[in-house]
Amino acid sequence: MLKNLPLALRFALREMRGGLSGFLIFLTCIALGVAAIGGVNSVARSISAGVASQGQALLGGDMRFELNQREATPQEQQFLQGLGDLAESADMRSMARLEDGSDQALVEVKAVDGAYPLYGELETEPVLPQQDLFGNRNGVWGAAADDLLFERLGLTPGSRIKLGNLTFELRSKLVTEPDSISDGLAFAPRLLVSLEGLRASGLVQPGSLVEHVYKLRLPAGTSDAQIAEIRAVAAEKFPQAGWSIRTRSNAAPALSANIERFSQFLTLVGLTALVVGGVGVANAVNAYLDGKRGVIATFKCLGAPGGFVFTLYLAQILIIASIGIVAGLVLAALMPFGASAALSSYIPVPTQTGIYPGALALAATFGVLVTLVFAVLPLGRARQVPATALFREMGTGARGLPKTGYVALALGIAAVLAGLSVWFATDRRIAAIFVASAIFAFIVLHAVGLGVQALARRSPRVGSTALRLAIGNIHRPGALTPSVILSLGLGLTLLVTLALIDGNLRRQITDSLPEQAPNFFFVDIQPTEVDSFSSLIAETAPEGKLIRVPMLRGRIMELNGVEVQKVKVPPEGAWVLRGDRGITYARNIPENATLSAGEWWPADYSGEPLVSFSAEEAGQLGLNIGDTVTVNVLGRNITARIANLREVQWESLGINFVMVFSPNTFAGAPHSWLATLTMPGATLQQEAAVLNRVTQTFPAVTSVRVKDALDVVNRLVAQLGSAIRAAASVALIASVLVLSGALAAGNRSRVHDAVVLKTLGATRKTLITAFSLEYMLIGLATAVFALVAGGIAAWFVVDRIMKLPSAFSPTVALSTIAIALVLTVGIGLVGTWRVLGHKAAPVLRNL
Known part of the structure; x- marks a missing residue:
């Protein structure tokens, strides 16, 4: 084969002088898939590069030390000050209220000192010096706030609000806060004040949920190693110390991790689109070789071996595929430039636009491998067909598999494709499941196609001529059934899966969660105010x-004496070890908890510290009863032994903790209280009354209305859903293109059938009805498969992975059936109309 390669390439280039007729769908499918994969990865890398290049500004320093519920000790402060320039800030949630007490809003308070910001620029409108912006004027402190706070409370610059026991004047609108991304997701508008103002407000009490942050600007030239x-x-x-330490090279770890996960998911969706397009490659190759039957026959009659024919046309297919790949790479390379502006309103981080060769190379590799996987088998079948069969107009569409070598080659390339998909994934377990599901879907879809043909073959004889023709067309040799079901089935299944996941999440957030969740969370209730707070709630609600x-x-520092940095845990359990966790203590079993293993401690227990751990998270971390957990609370490491495991229903949104300790563990430690209030059937007016009275009576208590928090989450889910549906639509577009190609590839035999039937007396109406019924039956079978397979996949993700109730949506079912029927019947009839217009004489002469 290699010996004849130069000659095969020369003939391949000569044959291609006639243009790329018949390969438009081939090119489009390859370009779409490559563009999706390369574009998603290029955009993700541009964001990651932007985060890395602006690490100092995003973090607010070269290093960031964070402490919860306590300030740094004098010794710790002295150590930090000796390293470089130091800026101190504090973050907490609280309630901002109008001076007359008529309205209030939850705010994310950030208090800064005079050194802020060490890097980047704080932009406000109007622009004011920091002393004028935050300073005390006649007993009134200054502040800057997001536009959202001005809108919610109907304020303008110069308006006054109360925060804790102090009055603040909103002197500017906050335009840009350089280090906001390092503070994580905000559920409320930002209120920027001075540290002196926050301390004077009375909000910071022993045990208050406040984060103290110390940011360092190190001497110029300090390396990452230093x-x-x-x-x-x-x-x-x-x-x-128990502090969380971040550096400029890891300014926003949560954002980086989420970008990686999201880009991985979209890459897999893009790969699905490319694989769906691979079916179009197979159809296009079959149709192309069918048109070249005379040329192939001539080559064989002149003594050309089968390997020469295979090499010649494989070279042509790869040359044509390279055109599609290059087109896709051009689109992918341009995506970071377009995404920079589009994402600026969703992700407030800089993107570093440019060309990312690694992302483009990966996309090109996937494009080549998919082309080879789907081209090898039809090329292998074509080289086996004898010249006599070709001259008899039997075509190249030989049934069955080619020689074992070609099958092994195709399987080997498919294995390489699957291996690369898993190897380059962030979460290889999810990628492996996705790849296995795609392979399984191909096998099942092929079986579905054969099953539909078998049912059509065994169906009873019907009286309607059109229906009888339709059923015959479904199972006749060379029928379109397998190609149509395979091409449309994958795209529809993906669409159904994503639509059901999105629908279940939205239903959970907008319907189920509000029904079972409490109406309010109250945070930072001081121990001296707990009883009076309870009395107020009893009176108001x-x-x-x-x-x-x-x-x-508290922050988990060690598991069984091993530092958490050295413990390998699966991605789904890593969140427990990331950052600080809310913890509590209790004498008795919490009313919403069920013990799954072990026993609860006695009410008067006074032995070694014990802890009750959430069963699911314990399993993910590899913990069992008797193991030890070391937690840092208020600058002190406390080691407790696991006494029992609890089943926790996180979806209830009630008070749930990963860890509940025995009461003696934190004897004497300063802390606040957390409370939930559930008001079944409460109106907006009743909720507003509770919120107003709590805020006025206990200004230091933070009141979180659950519905408001769910609205924020719902908006995020909607934005993610839009991006996911856009990616899934690429797969569906590829499916439509492949469907069009499959129907176009069958037009030659359709022309013969139509001419013969018209010669025998069939009317145009009868033929159109027959073709319509055929496409409708195939489309309906495809829709049923997509609903079953997509429903199972969505149930697995929602129920098994997300641990949420899963329900099937009739709207999704009806939409899927409608889409399948419109596409198959619509596209089928467009092609059929051209078929019916052929003159009979030229066709009959060649039969």
Whole structure:
């Protein structure tokens, strides 16, 4: 084969002088898939590069030390000040209220000192010096706030609000906060004040949920290796500080992780589109070889071996595929430039636009491999067909599989494609499941196609001529049934899966969660105010149910004496070890908890510290009863032994904790209280009354209305859903293109059938009805498969992975059936109309 390669290439280039007729769908499918994969990865890398290049500004320093519920000790402050320039800030949630008490809103308070910001620029409108912006004027402190706060409370610059026990004047609107992305997701508008103002407000009390952040600007030229050394020294010198340390190279870890996961998911969706397009490649190759039957026969009659024919046309297919790949790469390379402006309103981080060769190379590799996988088998079948069969107009569409070598080659390339998909994925387990599901879907779809043909073959004889013709067309040799079901089935299945997942999430957020969730969360209730707070709630909402628990913040430092940095855990359990966790203590079993293993401690227990751990998370971390967990609380490491495991229903949105400790563990530790209020059937006016009275009576208590938080989550889900549906639509577009190609590839035999039937007396109406019924039956079978397969896949994701109730949506079912019927019947009839217009004489002469 290699010996004849130069000659095969020369003939391949000569034959291509006639143009790319018949390969438009081939080119479009390859270009779409390559553009989707290359574009998604290029955009993700542009965001990651932007985060890395602006790490100092996004973090607000070269290093960031965060402490929960306590300020740094004098020794810790002295250590940090000796490293470089230091800026201190504090973050907490609280309630901002109008001076007359008529309205209030939840705010994310950020208090800064005079050194802020160390990097980047704080932009406000109007622009004011920091002293004028935050300083005290005649007993009134200054502040800047997001536009959203001005809108919610109907304020303008110069208006006054109360925060805690103090009055603040909103002197500017906050335009740009350089380090906001490092503070994580905000559920409320930002209110920027000075540290002195926050301390004077009375909001910061012992046990208050406040984060104290210390940001460092190190001397110029400090390398990442030196920063790592500083981090190690800080851990060695203050082993019980419990601070979270981030550096400029990891400014926004949560954002980076989410971008990686999302880009992986979209890459897999793009790969699905490319694989769906691969069916179009197979159809196009079959149709092309069918048109070249005379040329192939001539080659064989002149002594050309089968390997020469295979090499010649494989070279042509790869040359044509390269055109589609290049077109897709051009689109992918342009995506970061277009996405930079489009994403600016959703992701407030800089993107570093440019060409990303690694992302483009991966997309090109996938494009070549998909082309080879789907081209090898039809090329292998074509080289086996004898010249006599070709001259008898039997075509190249030989049935069955080619020689074993070609089958093995196709399977080997498919294995490489699957391996690369998993290898380059962030979460290889999810990628492996996705790849396995795609392979399984191909097998099942092929079986469905054969099953539909078998049912049509065994169906009873019907009286309607059109229906009888339609059923015959479904199972006749060379029928379109397998190609149509395979091409449309994958795209529809993906669309159904994503639509059902999106629908279940929205239903859970907008319907189910509000029904079972409490109406309010109340945070930072001081121990001295717990009883009076409970009395106020009983008076204001007598029908409501109030649950209150003590609450602290703690960071898991060790598991069974091993530092958490050295513990390998699956991605789904890593969140427990990331950052601080809310923790509590209790004498008795919480009313919403069920023990799955072990026993609860006695009410008067006074032995070694014990902890009750959430069963699911314990399993993910590899913990069992008797293991130890070391938690840092208020700068002190506490080791507790796991006494029991609990089943926790996180979806209830009630008070749930991963860890509940025995009461003696935190004896004497300052803490606040957390409470929930459930008011079944409460109106907006009743909720507003509760919110107003709590805010006026207890200004330091933070009130979170659950519906408002769910609205924020719902908006995020909607934005993600839009992006996911857009990616899925690429797969559906590929399916439509492949469907069009499959129907076009069958036009030659359709012309013969139509001419013969018209010669025998069939009317145009009868033929159109027959073709319509054929496409309708195939489309209906495809829709049924997509609904079953997509429903199972969505149930697995929602029920098994997300641990949420799953329900099937009739709207999705009806939409899927409608889409399938419109596409198959519509596209089929467009092609059929041209078929019916052929003159009989030229066709009959060649029969």
